[in-house]
Amino acid sequence: MTSAKGKNGSWEWIKALLIAIILAFIIRAFFFTPIVVDGSSMDPTLQDQDRMIVTKIGEPNRFDIVVFHAPDGRDYIRRVIGLPGDRIEYKDDILFINGEAYEEPNLNEYKQKVIDRPLTNSFTLEETPVRSDLVPEGHIFVLGDNRRGSTDSRHIGAIPMEKVVGTTKIVYYPIKEIKIIGK
Structure with missing residues (x-):
């Protein structure tokens, strides 16, 4: 009983x-979801198979790392370079946003290793699939940190905000590589 x-x-x-x-x-x-880095598009900042936490709260800011649903159906991890209404241009390996030169400290070490040619080839937004001089409203322009080996907005165009899953800063695996990614 x-x-x-x-x-x-x-x-x-x-x-x-x-x-x-x-x-x-x-x-x-x-609020949060895990993701696994797939590939080398964010080298040297992120490595293939790094595991990260994605925060689904808030809008991405310039230089944040975002996860989004790409046109090929996969989730990509890239860095936000342009926000809605921005004019983006690369000239002689220097980023210009709305005519002002911006430093990208996350690329300094990488640029020193690849001195044979520019890390980021010169382009304007009009020369990308965006086909406009401004990042469209409701979109962001993203680039991988591995500028020579990344499929990003230079190839697939601006990313609609509704395709953005969230931002990510925390690598939690492998254990010896735990870190918080700065801008």
């Missing part, structure tokens, strides 16, 4: 487990 205390204890465990599952689903669906 089962006691009432045993039934109540089992029911409490079931309720706690259901609540935990629901909370995990809500957190993953609306």
